Amino acid sequence: MAATSPGSEERRQRRYQFGEFTLDLETGFLRRQREPVDVRAKAFDLLAYLVQRHGRVVTKDELVDAVWPGVAVTDNSLAQCMAEVRRVLGDDDRNIIRTIPRRGYVFAAEVAGADDDPPLPAGTAIRVDTPSIAVLPFLNLTADPDSEYFSDGLAEDILDLLTRVPRLKVIARTSSFAFKGRNEDVREIARALGVGHVLEGSIRKSGNRIRISAQLIAGADGSHVWSQRYDRELADVFVIQDEIADAITASLRVELGDRRQRDAMRATTNLEAHQLYLKGRFQWGKRTAKALHAAIQHYQDAITIAPAYAPAYAGLAECYVPLAYYGHMRPRDAWPKARAAAQHALDIDPTVAEARTVLAWTKTHLDHDPAAGEAVLRAAIADDPDYSRARQALAEHLVATGRFEEAGEQIRRALVSDPIALNINAAVGLIDYYSGRSDRAVGQYRRTIDLDAYFYPTHWYLGLALEQCGRFEEAAAALAEAARLSDRSTAVMAAIGVVRAATNDIEGARAVLDELDRLSETHYVSQVFIAAILVRSGDLDGALGRLERAFDEQCPWLLFSMVDPKLAPLRSHVRFHRLIHRLGLDTAAASHS
Numbered sequence: 089m090a091a092t093s094p095g096s097e098e099r100r101q102r103r104y105q106f107g108e109f110t111l112d113l114e115t116g117f118l119r120r121q122r123e124p125v126d127v128r129a130k131a132f133d134l135l136a137y138l139v140q141r142h143g144r145v146v147t148k149d150e151l152v153d154a155v156w157p158g159v160a161v162t163d164n165s166l167a168q169c170m171a172e173v174r175r176v177l178g179d180d181d182r183n184i185i186r187t188i189p190r191r192g193y194v195f196a197a198e199v200a201g202a203d204d205d206p207p208l209p210a211g212t213a214i215r216v217d218t219p220s221i222a223v224l225p226f227l228n229l230t231a232d233p234d235s236e237y238f239s240d241g242l243a244e245d246i247l248d249l250l251t252r253v254p255r256l257k258v259i260a261r262t263s264s265f266a267f268k269g270r271n272e273d274v275r276e277i278a279r280a281l282g283v284g285h286v287l288e289g290s291i292r293k294s295g296n297r298i299r300i301s302a303q304l305i306a307g308a309d310g311s312h313v314w315s316q317r318y319d320r321e322l323a324d325v326f327v328i329q330d331e332i333a334d335a336i337t338a339s340l341r342v343e344l345g346d347r348r349q350r351d352a353m354r355a356t357t358n359l360e361a362h363q364l365y366l367k368g369r370f371q372w373g374k375r376t377a378k379a380l381h382a383a384i385q386h387y388q389d390a391i392t393i394a395p396a397y398a399p400a401y402a403g404l405a406e407c408y409v410p411l412a413y414y415g416h417m418r419p420r421d422a423w424p425k426a427r428a429a430a431q432h433a434l435d436i437d438p439t440v441a442e443a444r445t446v447l448a449w450t451k452t453h454l455d456h457d458p459a460a461g462e463a464v465l466r467a468a469i470a471d472d473p474d475y476s477r478a479r480q481a482l483a484e485h486l487v488a489t490g491r492f493e494e495a496g497e498q499i500r501r502a503l504v505s506d507p508i509a510l511n512i513n514a515a516v517g518l519i520d521y522y523s524g525r526s527d528r529a530v531g532q533y534r535r536t537i538d539l540d541a542y543f544y545p546t547h548w549y550l551g552l553a554l555e556q557c558g559r560f561e562e563a564a565a566a567l568a569e570a571a572r573l574s575d576r577s578t579a580v581m582a583a584i585g586v587v588r589a590a591t592n593d594i595e596g597a598r599a600v601l602d603e604l605d606r607l608s609e610t611h612y613v614s615q616v617f618i619a620a621i622l623v624r625s626g627d628l629d630g631a632l633g634r635l636e637r638a639f640d641e642q643c644p645w646l647l648f649s650m651v652d653p654k655l656a657p658l659r660s661h662v663r664f665h666r667l668i669h670r671l672g673l674d675t676a677a678a679s680h681s
Contacts, residue, residue: 104139104140104199105199106139106142106184106195106197106198106199106200107184107197107198108120108121109125109177111135111136111139113136113140118132118135118176125176126176126504127172127173127176128172128279128280128281128282128507129279130155130156130279130280131169131172131173131176133155134151134155134169134170134173135173135176135177137151137154137155138151138173138185138193138194138195139195139199141195142194142195142196142197142199143194143195143196143199144194145191145193145194146192146193146194146195147191147192148163148166148192148193150192151166151192151193152166155169156276162270162272164270165272165276165280167538167539168280168508168538168539169280170185170193170538171535171536171538171539172507173185174531174535175516175532175535178528179531180520180527180528180530180531180532181527181531182531183196183197184196184197218255218256218257219255219256219257219284219285219340219341220256220257220258220259220282220283220284220285221250221256221257221258221259221283221284221285221286221287221304221336222258222259222263222264222277222278222281222283222285222286222287223244223246223247223250223258223259223264223286223287224243224264224265224267224268224277224286224287224288224289225239225240225243225264225265225268226239226240226242226243226288226289226290226291226300226302227239227288227289227290227291228290228291229290229291229292230291230292230293230294232293235291236370237363237366237367237369237370237371238291238293238363238366239290239291240265240268240366240369240370240373241363241365241366241367241369241370242289242291242300242325242329242366243265243287243289244261244366244369245329246287246329246333246336247261247264249329249330249333250333250336250337251474253337256337256340257283257474257505258474258505259281259282259283259505259506259507260474260476260505260506260509262476262506262508262509262510262511262512263281263506263507263508263509264281265373266509266540273310274286274288274305274307274310275307275308275309275310277307278305278307278308279307280507280508281507281508282507283307284306284307284308285304285305285306285307285313285336285339285340286304286305286307287302287303287305287332287336288302288303288305289301289302289303293322296321296322296323297319297320297321297322298318298319298320298321298322298324298325298328299317299318299319300317300318300320300328300332301315301316301317302315302316302317302318302332302335303315304335304336304339313339314335314336314339316331316332316335318331322359323359325359325362326357326362355397355398355399355400355437356394356396356397358393358394358397360393361390361391361393361394361397361400362390364386364387364389364390364393364400365386365387365390365397365400365403367386368383368384368386368387368390368400368403368404369383369403370383371383371386372403372406372407375410377411377414377416380407380410380411380416381407383403383407384404384407387400387401387403387404387407388404391404396436397436398432398433398436398437398440398443399433399440399442401429401430401432401433401436401443402429402430402433402440402442402443402446403442404429405426405427405429405430405433405442405443405446405447406442406446408422408423408425408426408429408446409422409426409446409449412426412453412644413645414577414579415577415578415579415611415612415613415614417612418612418641419453419612419641419642419643419644420640420641420642423449423450423453423454423642424450424454426446426449426450427446427447427450427454429443429446430443430444430446430447430450431443431447434447439471439472441468441471441472441475441477441478442477444464444465444467444468444478445464445465445468445477445478445481447464448460448461448462448464448465448468448478448481448485449461449481449644452485452647452672453642453644453647454642455672456670456671456672457672458485458488458489458647458671458672458673459672459675461485462482462485462486465478465481465482465485466482469482473501474505475505476502476503476505476506476509476512477502479498479499479501479502480498480499480502480511480512480515482495482498483495483496483498483499483515483519484515484647484648485647486498487518487519487522487523487648487651488647488648488650488651488673489650489673490650490651492519492522492523495519496516496519499512499515499516499519502515503516508539510536510539510543510545510546511545513532513535513536513539514532514533514536514543514545514546514549516532516536517529517530517532517533517536517546517549517550517553518549520532520553521549521552521553521556521653522648522651522652522653523651524653526553526554526556526557526653527553527557529549529553530550530553530554530557533546533547533549533550533553534550537550542573543573544569544570544574544577544580545570547566547567547569547570547573548566548567548570548574548577548579548580548583550563550566550570551563551564551566551567551570551580551583551587552583552586552654554566555583555586555587555590556653556654560587560590560591563587564584564587567580567583567584567587568584570583571584578604578607578611578613578614578617579614581600581603581604582600582613582614582617582618582620582621583617583620584600585597585600585601585604585620585621585624586620586621586624586654588600589621589624589625590624594625597621597624597625598625600621601618601621601622604617605618612641614638614641614643614645615634615635615637615638615641615643616634616635616638616643616645616646616649618634619631619632619634619635619638619655620652620654620655622634623654623655623657623658624654628657628658628661631655631658632658632661632663632664632667635649635655635658635664635667636663639667639670639671646667646671647671647673649664649667649668649671649673650668650673650674
């Protein structure tokens with residue numbers, strides 16, 4: 089017998105109560121204590137199906153058939169949808185929806201009918217008809233795989249044009265490009281990202297000629313709303329971008345604005361410089377040390393050709409942030425370069441959000457003025473509320489000074505425009521970790537791993553959270569996976585040392601310390617990570633000395649010193665308080681107390 093569809097008559101008859109939640113199957117709303125909860129359509133359907141069958145095991149195949157009828161979807165699609173449902177419900181320990189190994193899932197919470205619940209207040213509808221779109225990376229049909237930067241770049245340029253449209257929700261690049269090469273049904277992509285439309289396309293280059301095909305597809309049923317093929321000279325690429333953007337906005341009945349005004353806003357009309365910029369963006373997206381240095385070279389070449397090209401300066405500035413954070417460059421060398429490039433970009437165009445975000449980091453780490461950094465981020469967000477990286481950076485500043493509730497709100501808003509960005513989903517767990525709720529952080533990290541098991545920082549964060557929970561064997565396993573995926577990152581190695589010290593394996597912890605000290609002779613190794621091993625080993629004076637060295641090196645991880653649970657035993661020491669004052673964290677915290 090076929091499974092009952094979430095859209096059947098049964099769905100329209102009942103409301104269900106479990107814990108503090110009410111699931112209204114008649115109107116399609118989820119409420120927490122009468123307040124509406126934002127949940128995407130497909131996640132709502134999955135939750136509805138499980139709630140209606142609470143108390144019994146529902147197999148994966150049954151869920152897929154019921155929630156994605158007639159659509160071929162991957163296990164990853166189901167995992168992403170399940171991760172969102174668990175996040176919305178706060179099901180960190182998986183006690184509401186339990187996974188039954190090799191069988192499926194069971195909705196384990198007590199469920200009662202709630203037909204007498206009051207209706208939602210006026211104006212609180214969650215599923216609205218606001219125009220929304222995700223721009224997927226265009227397929228590269230050129231024989232040369234090195235041209236992929238151009239196909240990705242064209243899609244990103246169109247995305248950037250669409251972000252300027254009032255009343256149009258545009259999913260950020262990080263989330264929309266996560267579907268690159270996955271060959272998933274467009275309807276499923278639209279549902280996963282919570283958008284009404286998806287733009288996809290392809291590019292073929294031959295000499296100075298390009299052929300671009302683009303299709304605007306309705307997410308609800310996969311029908312084509314608009315499609316067009318362009319056979320032009322390569323030099324016409326900017327015109328084609330405008331024509332595609334105009335066609336999309338016309339189809340969605342929103343206003344992009346006068347094309348002459350857009351031409352004036354375009355950062356450069358130099359095609360060679362623009363292609364170098366696209367190559368830089370393509371390499372930056374890989375985030376490896378080698379790719380980031382390649383991106384720097386592309387941006388510098390673009391600037392040589394077009395000295396007033398603000399996005400190229402901003403892209404250059406952005407490269408130095410991950411280089412500093414992940415130990416690929418000494419921070420005291422990276423931050424001045426980041427500031428100079430960001431300031432160049434802002435001198436040309438004061439509105440570039442990427443440059444303002446980098447400038448905020450330099451105020452925090454170079455000037456030791458996190459309050460000034462926060463002010464820059466708030467100004468950037470006021471001008472561009474959908475720029476998710478600025479919201480994430482602001483959340484991290486808020487966490488550093490103990491304002492966890494506001495940090496959570498900033499991350500939630502970042503997730504609206506960038507729902508499956510791995511770093512933002514992991515940041516949800518970091519807020520729990522730094523606020524002393526490592527058990528909740530564990531659940532969030534596992535859900536982020538469900539999105540992408542190859543993103544090593546999440547395994548690293550998971551290991552740290554498990555260590556704080558006293559689950560040392562699990563922590564060691566998580567960190568071993570992080571070490572494998574990261575090619576033995578020094579941050580991960582240090583975390584392994586922390587776990588060894590926590591389990592009284594002093595000899596093993598010392599071996600890690602010695603190896604990190606040897607590596608520091610030729611590579612940058614954060615002294616903050618080494619300090620954590622020393623704290624766990626009981627050498628508090630040694631740990632304080634390492635933190636003072638980290639200050640001299642302008643290490644970005646010092647930002648979290650006040651809230652890092654690994655450093656908690658140091659908080660009663662005068663030297664630690666002096667360090668916090670030199671970092672400007674006490675001043676930033678006091679200004680908001």
